[in-house]
Amino acid sequence: MLQKVNKMLLMVIGAIVLYVLLKIMITIGVINPYWQRVLFYSLIVIVGALGLGIIYGFTGQFSLGHAAFVGLGAYSAGYFSKTFGQYGVLSFIGALLVGMVFAGLMGFLIGVPVLRLKSDYLGIATLGFGFIVKVALDNADKLIPDLGGARGMMGTPQLASLEWLFFIALIVIILTRNFIFSTYGRACTSVREDETAADMVGVNTFKTKLMAFIFGCTLAGLGGGLYAHTYPYICPGDFYFLQSFDYLIVVVLGGLGSMTGTVVTAIGWAFLLEGLRFVLGPQFVDFRGVIYALILIITILVRRQGIFGGKEFGFLVPQVRRGKPDVALRG
Amino acid sequence: MSLLEVKGLGINFGGLRAVNRFDLTIEPGEIVGLIGPNGAGKTTVFNMISGYFPPTDGTIIFKGRSIVGLKPYQVARLGIARTFQNIRLFRDNSVLDNVRVAFHPRAGYGLIDAFLRTPRFRAREAEINERAFELLETLNIADKANTAVKNLPYGDQRRVEIARALAVGPELLLLDEPAAGMNPAEVQQLVELIRFIKQKFNLTVLLIEHQMGLVMNICERLVVMDFGEIIARGLPHEVRQNPKVLEAYLGKGAVA
Secondary structure, eight states: OHHHHHHHHHHHHHHHHHHHHHHHHHHTTSSOHHHHHHHHHHHHHHHHHHHHIIIIIITOOOOSOHHHHHHHHHHHHHHHHHHHGGGTHHHHHHHHHHHHHHHHHHHHHHHHHHTTSOHHHHHHHHHHHHHHHHHHHHTGGGTOGGGOGGGOEEOOOOOOOHHHHHHHHHHHHHHHHHHHTSHHHHHHHHHHHOHHHHHHTTOOHHHHHHHHHHHHHHHHHHHHHHHHTTOSEEOGGGGSHHHHHHHHHHHHHHOTTOHHHHHHHHHHHHHHHHHHHHHHTGGGGGGHHHHHHHHHHHHHHHOTTOSSTTOOOGGGSOOOOOOOOOGGGOO | OOSEEEEEEEEEETTEEEEEEEEEEEOTTOEEEEEOSTTSSHHHHHHHHTTSSOOSEEEEEETTEEOTTOOHHHHHHHTEEEOOSSOOOOTTSBHHHHHHGGGGGGOOOOHHHHHHTOHHHHHHHHHHHHHHHHHHHHTTOGGGTTSBGGGSOHHHHHHHHHHHHHHTOOSEEEEESTTTTOOHHHHHHHHHHHHHHHHHHTOEEEEEOSOHHHHHHHOSEEEEEETTEEEEEEOHHHHHHOHHHHHHHHOTTOOO
């Protein structure tokens, strides 16, 4: 018991120390505004990628439309903030909730028909959904002019600060961990491993897949909401299928079924992308695509289970405690 | 009241009649063996009882209610658990998680409890852990609780599968060739194990098996299938001398 308290405490203290360090580095200019942007982006990617991690890494549902849900979150949250922005922090929180609920609701509506499909077919269906969202956003200004359509949307208040992004990412990590290490998380991994066997031990597999999908899409929506409040200009191209692949690459590189892998890779990913910009110079900047595709290919060849291979940092894993059995679990 | 009553069960796969007019009644506490040559339709019967294949015709009554048309997870929740001929475990998951997931329908806490780690969550999880470890201890695999199932030897995987089936909290346990790939000494251990868990958990058992040693040793009654139909039923020593059974297993002319 003592050890358990220490573990949790350690994690929170560690996070606060990290936050203070980042804050100091930003204040004294060690992290310049440019790298600060990159840091912000990596925190947003963590939130979105953990969503895909639940859907694909833990539940085994291959989704190629994740960025579309990020986009739905970004646009709905951004639009809400533009409209009710005068209430400051309250409207910011409201906007994030709107983004989450909207993306989650769309996840539900799409999930019900497509989650009956298996692996590749599910990928194709979600890819199709991604195209639909892109085209819909491109033409959204015909219904609601403020959304800007293909020209993109501006004017969302830039309220996402380091504090917001950092602590929201932290809360998402903790909630995801709590979900994974619960009976719901175990139901998810059992569906991933063998859907038929899961069914036969009493797991309602469809409900489990749908729940995981909605949860994952809600996190995508939250990531989108943060994105809209971090960047003054968003356009439908920010949430196209290439971005869906970015999330997929983060989850696969980190290791399917590893939160640690997803978080670490999300940060590494954002910094690698920008770092390469300097290493390659302006002339060769487009070669970044070649380099990260190569990294993916090499990983799949030599370490298919991903960098963390389903493992977690110890402090994320709760201890297994035994207790007095109760008649309720019998029969 | 009989625990399980199957009447006139049949299923077509396209033009193939895989099982035809299958009748079986099992009383609480019995151990019944379902035997027959390969392809006789034994596993298909299991798949129909556990809800995986909806039968084309016939009725399945479990504890007085019809379970035809129910989904596998609903059948499991009513108290029918099974193992598989070719072990189907959650291979990347730990032994403990393989067993704990079977408590999912009775976890007794909601999503909010899980997200916020409420006292209810903690209490129920501790109970699930306790029950899961009890099962692992019963099956002698508690020391491997944190090992990924795929890294276990075959015999241990069989044990994990039985532990998982018991965690479902069944009244009726369906075992599909539990002794497949075991040597005689292991089969003997398995016989002891089945007797023991039957007693301890108050189970009724229906098992498919090819190892006659096990079948003759443990089953109180046998049902013999061939080409989708029941060709004989009765006590083990009766069935053993039944000419139809000998013919099905050994071919025509063997009975001289």
